[in-house]
Amino acid sequence: MDSRFWSAFGNWQTIVLDLALLLGTCLFLKLPKEKKGDSAYWLPFLILSYIAIYQNFGAYTNYNYEFKKAVNAYLGNTENPKFNLWLFNIAERQILAILYLLLIKSWLGPSMKKYVDWMIMIFVAVALTLQISGIELMYTEQPIIFAIGANMILVACGLYFIGLITNENYLQSQPTRLLSFWGTTVLLFYFSLTYIYAVTLLYLYRENLTLGKSLANIKYVMQVIKLCMLLLLIAAPFLTKFFDREPLHDPA
Amino acid sequence: MTETESQVLLILFGGIFFAILMTLFVVGVVLIHRQRQAKNRQKIAQLQAEFEKTILNVENEIQQETLAQVGRELHDNIGQLLSLTKLNLNSSKPEKQQEAKGYVNQVIKEVRALSKTLNLDWVESLSLDEFITQQLERVQATGFCETSLQSDQSFAELKKEEKLVLIRVIQESLNNAIKHAEPNHIQVRIHRQGPSRILEIADDGLGFDSSQKSSGSGMHNLHKRMETIGGKCSVSSSPGEGTSIRIELPV
Numbered sequence: 001m002d003s004r005f006w007s008a009f010g011n012w013q014t015i016v017l018d019l020a021l022l023l024g025t026c027l028f029l030k031l032p033k034e035k036k037g038d039s040a041y042w043l044p045f046l047i048l049s050y051i052a053i054y055q056n057f058g059a060y061t062n063y064n065y066e067f068k069k070a071v072n073a074y075l076g077n078t079e080n081p082k083f084n085l086w087l088f089n090i091a092e093r094q095i096l097a098i099l100y101l102l103l104i105k106s107w108l109g110p111s112m113k114k115y116v117d118w119m120i121m122i123f124v125a126v127a128l129t130l131q132i133s134g135i136e137l138m139y140t141e142q143p144i145i146f147a148i149g150a151n152m153i154l155v156a157c158g159l160y161f162i163g164l165i166t167n168e169n170y171l172q173s174q175p176t177r178l179l180s181f182w183g184t185t186v187l188l189f190y191f192s193l194t195y196i197y198a199v200t201l202l203y204l205y206r207e208n209l210t211l212g213k214s215l216a217n218i219k220y221v222m223q224v225i226k227l228c229m230l231l232l233l234i235a236a237p238f239l240t241k242f243f244d245r246e247p248l249h250d251p252a
Numbered sequence: 253m254t255e256t257e258s259q260v261l262l263i264l265f266g267g268i269f270f271a272i273l274m275t276l277f278v279v280g281v282v283l284i285h286r287q288r289q290a291k292n293r294q295k296i297a298q299l300q301a302e303f304e305k306t307i308l309n310v311e312n313e314i315q316q317e318t319l320a321q322v323g324r325e326l327h328d329n330i331g332q333l334l335s336l337t338k339l340n341l342n343s344s345k346p347e348k349q350q351e352a353k354g355y356v357n358q359v360i361k362e363v364r365a366l367s368k369t370l371n372l373d374w375v376e377s378l379s380l381d382e383f384i385t386q387q388l389e390r391v392q393a394t395g396f397c398e399t400s401l402q403s404d405q406s407f408a409e410l411k412k413e414e415k416l417v418l419i420r421v422i423q424e425s426l427n428n429a430i431k432h433a434e435p436n437h438i439q440v441r442i443h444r445q446g447p448s449r450i451l452e453i454a455d456d457g458l459g460f461d462s463s464q465k466s467s468g469s470g471m472h473n474l475h476k477r478m479e480t481i482g483g484k485c486s487v488s489s490s491p492g493e494g495t496s497i498r499i500e501l502p503v
Contacts, residue, residue: 161281171292175282185278192274196267208260215267 008063013220014055020227021052027235035237039106040249044233047099051227054091058084077139086139093142094127097149100187104156107180109167109248112159119152146198150191157188169247177244179236186229190222306480307413310420311372317423318369325366333359375415380407383419384440387426397435397455403442406449407501414481414501418451421474421485425453425497428470433457433495447503454496462489 028036028045035041061068061084069081077083098120105116127145130136136144164170164181175181197219204212236243333355340352368374378386381403388399410418422440429438435457442451471487474497478485482502489495 161278165281165284165288170285171289175285188278189271189274192270193267196263196270200263204260204263211260211264 005063008059009056011059013223014059016224017052017055017227020231021048024048024231024234027231027238031234031237040246041234041236043099043103043106044230047096047103048227048230048234050091050096050099054087054096057091058087061087072139075139076137080139083139085141089138089142089145093146093149097153098123100153101156104153104160104184104187106249107160107184107246108156109163109169112163115159116156119156123148123152143198147195150195150198153187153191157184157191160184163248167248173244173247177242178246179233179243180246180249183229183233186222186226190226193222194219303413303480306477307416310416310477313420314372314375314416314423322366322369325362330359330362330366333362372416375419376412380410380415380418381405381442384422384442387422388438388440391426391430391438396430398437399439400437401440401442403440404444406442406444406503407451414483417477417481417483418499418501421477421499422451422453424470424474429453429455429457429495433459435494444503449501449503451499451501452496453499454494456494459489459491459493459495461491462487462495 024045028041031041061071065082068084071086072078072081072083075086077086101116101120101123105113108116126148130142130145131138136142160180161184164175197215201212201215204215232239232243337352337355337359340348340355343349381401384401384403388401391397392399407418426438429435433455435455438453438455440451440453442449444450474485474487478499478501484500486498486500487495488498
């Protein structure tokens with residue numbers, strides 16, 4: 001294997017992600033059959049697998065320059081054939097945002113679920129409209145789509161917290177012993193901090209590279225925390241000593 | 253400080269401020285949740301105390317009712333039997349002596365039966381249908397009015413507290429019908445309706461305008477008592493058309 005392969009796949013983020021996928025797969029396979037069919041467990045596993053697949057695919061596009069160039073050319077981007085922003089836009093800013101919304105939706109009460117359904121429908125419609133109309137091209141920065149997706153996830157997190165202090169089913173539970181609480185908190189912090197990172201990154205790289213890199217590291221650390229969270233969600237049936245059952249998902 | 257430096261600082265402090273704000277928000281949510289839990293625990297304790305008080309009241313009332321009934325039995329039944337026994341024992345005829353022996357045996361039986369009613373153990377051994385049958389037979393035995401019972405045994409399985417409350421509510425309803433309604437017929441119907449068990453006590457007596465708020469506490473007590481065991485109680489009546497009391501308890 002040549003050095004290009006190692007520079008594409010050998011960075012610590014990809015290695016951590018691949019290890020997380022391996023561990024997540026082992027945990028998921030160990031789950032009882034009925035739990036495997038439960039969205040509370042397969043959805044975090046799906047998200048984890050999806051992140052690992054698209055990140056590795058992103059690494060592959062960096063390894064196979066000709067392939068990346070061909071895709072860019074197909075999408076109409078001949079100016080910057082080295083960019084793989086199209087993959088980041090579709091995989092992370094659009095599909096992953098929808099998957100996170102679905103994950104938060106699985107923790108909400110029935111009355112709140114419909115709001116998330118509406119948010120997903122509006123998000124898909126707006127993202128498609130912006131891309132088809134050419135306002136935000138697939139291979140360039142998509143600040144509007146990112147902002148809408150991140151805001152919707154923050155609103156969905158807000159809905160979860162409102163449910164936590166208003167829904168009677170949560171009265172018998174300690175929030176700190178609920179994985180849904182930690183999951184929502186991690187997503188809330190991840191998207192609010194990523195928001196600042198996304199808004200200021202280009203400016204900081206230009207004006208203060210050291211701070212820009214430090215801010216980028218915050219995002220990577222948050223990503224690792226997010227991966228740990230997904231692993232904990234998959235492993236929840238083995239961690240009954242530390243976490244309680246979800247009052248809205250598994251009624252007594 | 254240059255403009256760039258001040259902008260970098262703004263971003264830095266803005267980010268830190270944002271992170272602190274998020275932390276405060278999450279901690280705030282947890283604190284509000286804890287407060288709500290504390291209030292809920294207080295409410296549950298209050299409801300539990302109310303429930304226990306209601307059950308205690310119901311037990312007292314049933315015991316009082318039982319004592320009154322024992323008093324009536326002693327006066328009307330056992331007293332009469334003992335008087336007859338005395339009369340027969342005063343006679344020198346052997347057949348009268350034999351008859352007196354029979355009366356004594358009957359008195360022993362009656363006293364044994366009565367002694368069983370003095371504590372509330374009978375509540376557990378008796379089904380609700382059996383209790384209603386006894387009550388209706390007693391009403392009918394007075395010659396006051398005709399009675400009937402239709403039951404699909406929906407109330408066969410009850411917790412002791414539920415049974416106590418229902419017994420008291422039924423006693424109260426029947427007493428009200430006898431005292432105020434002057435009915436010719438009292439009908440009790442027990443049946444299941446979806447997730448609920450229904451007990452209806454209907455009479456063809458004088459009735460009253462149930463749309464008008466009652467000044468007494470009787471009906472209010474029935475409602476409150478049924479609420480303590482998770483049930484409902486409703487009354488429908490109109491002048492001259494009798495009264496129907498509907499008691500509902502989830503399965």
